[in-house]
Every structure is written in structure tokens, then in C-alpha cells.
Amino acid sequence: MTEEPRLSARDLIGRLEPALSARVRIRAVTALLAGAAGAVFVSALWWTEPGPLPGHTQAAFALSAVFCLAWACYGGWLLTRRVPLFATDRLVAAYLGLVASLATTGVVTAVAVQRGTGAGPALVVGGLLVALSLTLAVRAHARRAALLRRARELAGEEDR
Incomplete structure (x- = not known):
């Protein structure tokens, strides 16, 4: 009778299904879509404002767009992960x-x-x-x- 080799914790983790759970996938897609939609909305609003905007308004628009893009990048990063994230x-x-x-x-x-x-x-x-x-x-x-x-x-x- 042959004895099956014992798997280490790292081997078990490596054999896990490489897909994200449904909950994490939904969270990732939500972050990606909300971030992208927010960036498009804020940018469109910024670009269509008439006349020269004050500096603090420009900064607020830019900051909002950057944070929306950051959330979109986070969602994309999360969707591409194929390893346990701990x-x-x-x-x-x-x-x-x-x-x-x-x-x-x-x-x-x-x-x-x-x-x-x-x-x-x-x-x-x-x-x-x-x-x-x-x-x-x-x-x-x-x-x-x-x-x-x-x-x-x-x-x-x-x-x-």
C-alpha cells in the first residue's frame, strides 16, 4: 500500500482555486465600475464648466478625479489577483x-x-x-x- 505524500500548508494554498470568491469579485467589480464612472462624471463636469475656474475649484475637481481613478485601479488590481490575498x-x-x-x-x-x-x-x-x-x-x-x-x-x- 502506498502512502500519499503529505502536503504542506503552502502546497495546499497553492492548490486552492485561483479564482476570487463571489463576494470579493462583486466588491472588485463595484469598485472598478464606480471608480471609472465617477472619474468620467467628474472629468466631464470639470471640462464643461464655463470660464476659468478658481484654483481651489480646479484642485477639488482634480482630487476627486484622482480618487475615482484610484478606486477604479483598486478594482482592476483586485480582479487580476490569482493568489490568496490574506x-x-x-x-x-x-x-x-x-x-x-x-x-x-x-x-x-x-x-x-x-x-x-x-x-x-x-x-x-x-x-x-x-x-x-x-x-x-x-x-x-x-x-x-x-x-x-x-x-x-x-x-x-x-x-x-
């Missing part, structure tokens, strides 16, 4: 959200101060968004660390 996708999305909320808070606060309407409301709402995105980033980092720790534990158990 929650890297969540970490990338969380940091993208954190950077977007920080930058948007900064731009909206600067515009509010420039107009003389007061920075208070902009800072409160922006602060809440930054706090939420920071919480998601911390949770994503912890999830990724736990998954990587578990993978190392499984790999270490085989060596015994």
Missing part, C-alpha cells in the same frame, strides 16, 4: 479611504476658511470620516496580521 485587499481599500478622507477634509476646510464660513462644520464632519476610515484601517491591519500569523503557525506545525 486581507491585503481590505488593507489597500482602508488606506485608500483614509487618504481620501484626509485629503477631502483638508480641501473642504481650506475652502471654508477661504470663504470665511468657518472651519468648524468641515472639521467635525471630516474628523468623523477620518475617524471611521482610520478605524477600518486598523481593523484591516489586524485582520491581515492575524491571517499571516495563522499561516506561519500552520507552516510551523508541519516542520515537527
Whole structure:
């Protein structure tokens, strides 16, 4: 009777189905389509504005378009992954959200101060968004660390 070779954790991971789960695929397609549609919409709105726009308005349009393109790129990147991500996708999305909320808070606060309407409301709402995105980033980092720790534990158990 022949004994089947024992597979290591890395071999098992390598033999996993190379496709993303339906949930991750839906999330990726949503990010790709929403990002692309947002970039097209913001760019079209920007290009069709009459007359010369103030600098802060130009910056706001550019920032919005860049973040939409970043989400579209994230969705495309996620769709092309054929290896286990160990929650890297969540970490990338969380940091993208954190950077977007920080930058948007900064731009909206600067515009509010420039107009003389007061920075208070902009800072409160922006602060809440930054706090939420920071919480998601911390949770994503912890999830990724736990998954990587578990993978190392499984790999270490085989060596015994």
C-alpha cells in the first residue's frame, strides 16, 4: 500500500482555486465600475464648466478625479489577483479611504476658511470620516496580521 505524500500548508494554498470568491469579485467589480464612472462624471463636469475656474475649484475637481481613478485601479488590481490575498485587499481599500478622507477634509476646510464660513462644520464632519476610515484601517491591519500569523503557525506545525 502506498502512502500519499503529505502536503504542506503552502502546497495546499497553492492548490486552492485561483479564482476570487463571489463576494470579493462583486466588491472588485463595484469598485472598478464606480471608480471609472465617477472619474468620467467628474472629468466631464470639470471640462464643461464655463470660464476659468478658481484654483481651489480646479484642485477639488482634480482630487476627486484622482480618487475615482484610484478606486477604479483598486478594482482592476483586485480582479487580476490569482493568489490568496490574506486581507491585503481590505488593507489597500482602508488606506485608500483614509487618504481620501484626509485629503477631502483638508480641501473642504481650506475652502471654508477661504470663504470665511468657518472651519468648524468641515472639521467635525471630516474628523468623523477620518475617524471611521482610520478605524477600518486598523481593523484591516489586524485582520491581515492575524491571517499571516495563522499561516506561519500552520507552516510551523508541519516542520515537527
